[in-house]
Amino acid sequence: MAELAWKFTRTKQSMSKAKSKTSTEQWLIIFCGFPGCGKSTTSTALEKQGFVRINQDDLGTADECKKLLEKSLKHGRSCILDRCNIHPKDRKMWMTNAKQVVPNLNIDLVWFNVDVETCKQRVRERKKHPTLSPENGDKVIEEFAKGFKPPELYEGYKHIHTIVTFDDAKNVISELSKYNIAKK
Secondary structure, rough: OOOHHHHHHHHHHHHHHHHHHHOOOEEEEEEOOOOOOOOOHHHHHHHOOOOOEHHHHHHHHHHHHHHHHHHHHHHHOOOEOOOOOOOOHHHHHHHHHHHHHOOEEEEEEEEEEOOOHHHHHHHHHHHOOOOOOHHHHHHHHHHHHOOOOOHHHHHHOOEEEEEHHHHHHHHHHHHHHHHHHOOO
């Protein structure tokens, strides 16, 4: 009888291990940073790893971003929210909307902690950006900097990943690429 109980326990453990290897998690990764800090470059790299890229510059409005976020989450996909999200109330709004669709959603934040002057320089050098011309970049970034509030874990994230350098971005892309998400 003890041998049968051991076999049952062993089989049950093997089944739970197999299930954990094949089950996926659903994630929302919220980006936070000024224009020119590298959000879109990073989100494009993560899109290639299976995340749905939600970019307001491409979609045009926050409402379109919300629609794509809700649709993607309903279909079991994990998403990258590629917007500036400089204030806790902005980030909270997206978290609340997402959790209405998937209550047990995992949420991380990537903070692009790139200094204002570097962001201004990058925006001045960009060609054909859909929403921010090089001529208006300095003014927009300065306005964003005035209202910026750094993200904090108490806002509700599992992790805050910080990017300052290109190497940091590569490391964060590598780390997030290991998340066990559902692919297309």
